[in-house]
Amino acid sequence: DAKTTQPTSMDCAEGRAANLPCNHSTISGNEYVYWYRQIHSQGPQYIIHGLKNNETNEMASLIITEDRKSSTLILPHATLRDTAVYYCIVRTHSGGGADGLTFGKGTHLIIQP
Amino acid sequence: DTEVTQTPKHLVMGMTNKKSLKCEQHMGHRAMYWYKQKAKKPPELMFVYSYEKLSINESVPSRFSPECPNSSLLNLHLHALQPEDSALYLCASSHSSRVGSYEQYFGPGTRLTVT
Numbered sequence: 001d002a003k004t005t006q007p008t009s010m011d012c013a014e015g016r017a018a019n020l021p022c023n024h025s026t027i028s029g030n031e032y033v034y035w036y037r038q039i040h041s042q043g044p045q046y047i048i049h050g051l052k053n054n055e056t057n058e059m060a061s062l063i064i065t066e067d068r069k070s071s072t073l074i075l076p077h078a079t080l081r082d083t084a085v086y087y088c089i090v091r092t093h094s095g096g097g098a099d100g101l102t103f104g105k106g107t108h109l110i111i112q113p
Numbered sequence: 114d115t116e117v118t119q120t121p122k123h124l125v126m127g128m129t130n131k132k133s134l135k136c137e138q139h140m141g142h143r144a145m146y147w148y149k150q151k152a153k154k155p156p157e158l159m160f161v162y163s164y165e166k167l168s169i170n171e172s173v174p175s176r177f178s179p180e181c182p183n184s185s186l187l188n189l190h191l192h193a194l195q196p197e198d199s200a201l202y203l204c205a206s207s208h209s210s211r212v213g214s215y216e217q218y219f220g221p222g223t224r225l226t227v228t
Binding site: 034036038042043044045046049085087091093098099100101102103104105106 | 117143144146148155156157158161163168169171203205207209215216217218219220221222
């Protein structure tokens with residue numbers, strides 16, 4: 001799986017949009033971009049994933065650049081409960097999906113009141 | 114129901130003890146996973162079960178023994194652990210062979226302390 005690079009930490013004011021970048025310059029054509037987050041002392045939580053088109057769900061939006069070498073996760077109206085470590089993971093859907101996730105160090109997002 | 118449950122929440126065991134961690138899901142997922150997470154580190158994959166068969170073992174020491182008795186249950190049997198095995202043990206599940214739906218659902222974890 002391709003390697004990802006994320007900033008170690010970021011701050012965002014409550015109520016503002018949080019934009020979390022991820023670089024994945026070695027991504028292959030069949031690799032998807034997944035985002036998970038882990039709130040302190042909880043298990044990771046799936047947020048969103050995409051291949052090349054932008055995606056939106058009730059939690060967030062995912063913007064993938066045209067060359068697919070980077071992406072941005074957008075939390076439109078951040079709340080204190082969004083304080084967490086956010087992991088950007090690149091993976092294929094081969095093997096029937098039953099392969100493990102390789103977590104990088106992630107971005108510690110801190111929402112400031 | 115999108116919940117993965119894990120028991121116990123906390124476990125303290127001595128190096129000579131035998132204990133088991135339990136994980137359960139009722140989402141019809143046929144892939145289940147064990148991860149280990151040390152403090153301030155990301156989760157690391159230990160085992161993957163697909164259709165109740167062990168498909169991935171990430172070179173985990175034999176003192177950790179996984180078991181998948183049925184499609185809803187996953188156990189991790191622990192024996193002769195070392196203090197450095199103290200960590201948060203996370204279970205996850207996902208669909209398998211279902212295109213476009215490979216997100217993993219994680220349980221809250223079992224925090225294990227080996228004394």
